[in-house]
Amino acid sequence: MDSMRHLYPVILAGGSGTRFWPLSRHLYPKQLLRIIGDETLIQQTMRRVLSCANPEQVIISTNPGQADSIRVQLGEWKAALKDNYVVEPVGRNTAPAIALVAAELLLRDPHAMMLVLPADHVVTGEKAFKAAVELGVQLAEQGHLVTFGIKPTRPETGYGYIQPDRRKSLGKKGRLTGHPVARFVEKPNRAKAAQYLKNGHFYWNSGMFLWKAAAILEEIQQHQPQLAKAIQRVHALMASGADLGLIEAAYKKVPSVSIDNGVMEQSANAAMIPVGFGWSDVGNWSSLEEVAPRDKSGNVVSGRVIDMDSTNSVLYADRRVVATIGLSDMVVVDTPDATLICPKSRSQDVKQMVEILKRQGAPEHLEHVTVFRPWGSYTVLEEGPGYKVKRVTVNPGGRLSLQLHHKRSEHWVVIAGTARVTRGEELLDLRVGQSTAIPVETPHRLENLGTETLHIIEVQNGPYLGEDDIVRLQDDYGRLNRAR
Amino acid sequence: MDSMRHLYPVILAGGSGTRFWPLSRHLYPKQLLRIIGDETLIQQTMRRVLSCANPEQVIISTNPGQADSIRVQLGEWKAALKDNYVVEPVGRNTAPAIALVAAELLLRDPHAMMLVLPADHVVTGEKAFKAAVELGVQLAEQGHLVTFGIKPTRPETGYGYIQPDRRKSLGKKGRLTGHPVARFVEKPNRAKAAQYLKNGHFYWNSGMFLWKAAAILEEIQQHQPQLAKAIQRVHALMASGADLGLIEAAYKKVPSVSIDNGVMEQSANAAMIPVGFGWSDVGNWSSLEEVAPRDKSGNVVSGRVIDMDSTNSVLYADRRVVATIGLSDMVVVDTPDATLICPKSRSQDVKQMVEILKRQGAPEHLEHVTVFRPWGSYTVLEEGPGYKVKRVTVNPGGRLSLQLHHKRSEHWVVIAGTARVTRGEELLDLRVGQSTAIPVETPHRLENLGTETLHIIEVQNGPYLGEDDIVRLQDDYGRLNRAR
Known part of the structure; x- marks a missing residue:
């Protein structure tokens, strides 16, 4: 398949690191963590995309605070990735990051296709992943902006949903069929989410995309003209080797817009592939149990934990001793300078805790020791x-x-x-x-x-x-x- | 009152430090902790006995692992206490420790009376304490072995109980009356404890005692002749300035016996004073709430804790950040090298946790960083x-x-x-x-x-x-x- 040669995986590695605090920090977010398995999430993501492209074609989109750590973690592919880091001076949500990479790729390859993946998701099933990408490439060739839809397994209120138009097929590969998107749905309330789950016509928006670089730039131009213009200016400065201060000043003027809100929901060319691979965005400590191995009491345990009688808990230690007795459905995370303890049901409030630390000027929100x-x-x-x-x-x-x-x-x-x-x-x-x-x-x-x-x-x-x-x-x- | 001049407070400071782990350690037990107030428990105990005696008359019974720390904490009375440390080479429960101090005191003052107090209890009400001691001295002069009984407030299964013979009075002071002991009762089960509470004739054995040094030595001689002989040998070695190795070898031969089991329960001269002061042995983390101030959510909080919505919990941090969300009735204790998390209802199992650490050879059971x-x-x-x-x-x-x-x-x-x-x-x-x-x-x-x-x-x-x-x-x- 010829188009696969023009496929450039783009790993979005600029996460904010609040939801896995204290293991993640502002300058050390989730993708850098060894949350499951022997490799960090970004290492796993890198290895995954190598089933679809050569390492020289992988682009890493990140920010100055994380670039060094990512370079260290992707050291195995140091030579191949040498010129493939696109470093945004400041974070401006996904649309500017994607526009900047698209502009850069078009310079390198006018036929470039982008497979956009967050660096911090867990995907299981490499073959199913590759099959979905290959069908995605087919659809992208036709000019579609391709999303990958995940079959819901619970009434999740934390994700956006996609309803495909299942009467129309845009292409097939094996058991997979691509459809036009009928509509995007914002994060629903509990009742709506339960209805979507029961109904069976709605899919989770995984935040993974596939499109031609030229196509996405055109759509950004159409739906976010101001953003497109600002990014062109930044890209020209970068390409001319301008002073970092100048580039940063220009980037600060780019509006902060997500690719979902700003482009996908406006586009007439959105498509969706209902995928067959396992997926989790490991959104908070309690979602860890979806992907991490549990002991016979249902606990996810790591590090120097000494436990008596705990059940269904997430117990993360490092070198210090963490002694737990009789906990149930709890999260305990210990790091050299900070410890978190909360019931699993309150995992989503960790974000709020990090805000409190930030307001207090506590260094523990920013980086590790x-x-x-x-x-x-x-x-x-x-x-x-x-x-x-x-x-x-x-x-x-x-x-x-x-x-x-x-x-x-x-x-x-x-x-x-x-x-x-x-x-x-x-x-x-x-x-x-x-x-x-x-x-x-x-x-x-x-x-x-x-x-x-x-x-x-x-x-x-x-x-x-x-x-x-x-x-x-x-x-x-x-x-x-x-x-x- | 002349006999008060012969009163020697004896502070038993050889606790094992398991129940307040990880704040306490084998070599840094509860009496050395600033658990409530600005002073440590042993400092509070020292200050308390000064209402009854001069600092030169206070004897500290301890062991080599804790002696240095105690000397530092009692530095305010360094000169007065200079020759008043009785250091047991190894722990042998309370009877040998008391016998050794009694032998030493008899050399210094043939009329010596001993007020024996654990170093790690909390007592409130100085006047009521002094009144009880003064009545105790009256009874001890008559040759009694005096215990101080605490009116039960809950069906506690962790203490021994004392039933006084209330028909007989051995002496009075203000509203206090001393009685002979009718019987000592071992730690009861839940049902028995509830019955004792309801019945109203039973008192908690506080572990505080008052007697003439000569009287207790005589009773030890009578009921524990082997122990008495072994202690005489040790004391003679100590008095002659013998090598520490020799003293330790001799001490290892002393049988390990508690003063309650070994002497009080056998004695025909046991008396009890039902006291009017507040008392807690702060036996574990959950009992802290009896004596420590609580915030408006009912939490006992210390150190760098950042909490959202927790209630009725004990939250102890040090310099590291401890972030807690939505805990109820929990104990969280963080120290530089170990953290404990358990429900309050499991506080008594901390002891078992320390046993596990000890078996694993983990240094965290032994001492602090x-x-x-x-x-x-x-x-x-x-x-x-x-x-x-x-x-x-x-x-x-x-x-x-x-x-x-x-x-x-x-x-x-x-x-x-x-x-x-x-x-x-x-x-x-x-x-x-x-x-x-x-x-x-x-x-x-x-x-x-x-x-x-x-x-x-x-x-x-x-x-x-x-x-x-x-x-x-x-x-x-x-x-x-x-x-x-």
Whole structure:
């Protein structure tokens, strides 16, 4: 099938990370989590699309706060994905993100087709997935904007629904038939949702799409002309290598619109394929039980949990001990700096809790104590007045930027591996148990020339210890003009 | 009243720390916790007995694992209590502990009377407490073994009960009357407990006692002759300044017996005073609500808890965020290395949970990440293969032993205060942001000559990092031959 060669999977990886707090954070959302299985959701999504396209054709749409972590997680395909990250300076909902990728793809391939997938869904059944995509490609060739409909299994009020026009067939593949969309329905109330479930003519809108890049751009132009114009300006700036500040300023002017509201619901060309694969958007902690394995008491358990007599609960620990006795239908999630406890029935209110934390300026809504960087990661072990203690991990071959700090001195003690340290004019090689001190204003760099991962303990001293007191003099990862 | 001059309050501070896990630990039991109010339970107990006696007359009965922490907490009375710690090498229940203190007191004062109090009870009403003690002294002068009975308020199955012979009065003070004990009753089942409550003739055995030291020794001799003999041997060894190993070996031969079972229930001289003060043994997390203030939703809340809609729950956090949504009648206790979640109705099973942790060899049953020492404290921030990171706090004037390690090197970075460091032949004074490295086998010492508390970050490197790799060359706190 020739059109498959023009298929570009587009992974939307800009989620907000509120509903799986405290495991997810604003800067570490759900797609980066190992929620089920050995791989994170974005890794699973990447592996899934490789049944339909080469890795060189996969586009990752994300934002600056998440790009580093995603690059680390998709390191297996580093070379193939090198030029395939489309980084929005700020989030503007799905329509601008899709428009920007469509504009970029049209430059690369005038026949480009886009298979748009959220990075954080769980899909089971690879063959059924591939079959649906292949039928989608057929329909997209005819100019349709293809959606994938999921047969409802419960009266869900959290999703939009699609009613297909089942009298008309737009194409067939095996047992699958594509139909025109009769209508899109907003998230229903409980009674409506029950009626849709019983009726059998309604499908959940999975948020996955397939269309020609040219077709979606045309429809965006038609239904959201202001948005289309603003995105063209941004894309031109990006293509010309303009300053990031300029691009960000232009992007901030793009209206925030979802592809469903702004385009699909307006379009005369919407189609739907009722799919045969298993699907979950794992929307909150309680929905985890749809996809994760449960023990014989019905619990989903992970990490260092010691339980007596709990049933049907979600119990997530890490390295700390979580001791649970006699819980039923509860959610307990423990992370190094925050713990959540609520009945499963209140899982959807986690979002509200994160809002409270955000209003309070609590750092626990924003990021984890462990933060990933292109060269490795760091974990804040403790901070207090005038000091901060970190464990810093540098991958083999990785090196931090050549940098200096105005407000703090640092001590480094090697606890594993070997460190190549630049300190002013000196070059030092430090082994386990050796250390060095970096005074204020001294240019310095940490580098791992070895084959083993380097771990150091860093003790910072100074009146201000923010991550933004970094003056980067040289950087391997293009971060000279970025604060973080 | 002359006999009051011979009254020696004896605080039993050897609790096992299982029922308030994870806030309490084997080496950090309930009496050391600030469970209610600004002071810990042992501090409150100490302050309470000062209404009856001078601090020089207060005896603290404890064990080696808790002695340092208790000394720190009772630092306000350091000089007065200097020679008043009776440290049992191992726990042998209450009868041996009491016998040992009685033997010691008889040496100091042949007319000594003992007011025996657990360190971890909550008592309200100082005047009523003092009145009960004064009547107790009257009865003890007549040779009675006095117990203090609490009027039951619920059908409690966790306590022993006492039935007084109310036809006979042994003495009166104000509205209080002392009676002979008709009988002691073991912990009853639910039905019996309900009957005792209704009947009105039964009292809870509070575990507080008053007697002449000579009288209790005589009764122990009579009812537990083997125990009496073994304790005499231990006391003679202690008095002669014998080696700790010898004392420990002798103490291990003492039979483990409770004063209730072993003596009180056998004695013909037991008396009971029905008391007028408020009392709780705060036996588990759910009993906290009897004594701690509750918010308008009925929750007992402490630390960094962010709650939505919870009711009648016990929510204990520390510096980490604990986010709770819609809990009712639950217990949540978060500590730096362990978290407990259970319904209030399962609070008594925490003990069983601690047993599980102990069987698994989990360090979280034993002690906290912060450990108190006579010179200050240390907190383990992280440990991993080949390294450990601690924050070490040294009180003004405090100094650690002059020591060396066979297996590890250490780095110290000062984060607050000024450190006087001995390193081999050198003496260094390090200010904030300065550091030093201590090689393996090098004698070293950390000391705080300043008036501000000293804080350092210590990074240890080595193949073995146990607390027992400390060779003490000189110590201010008499710990040369102790492992910890």
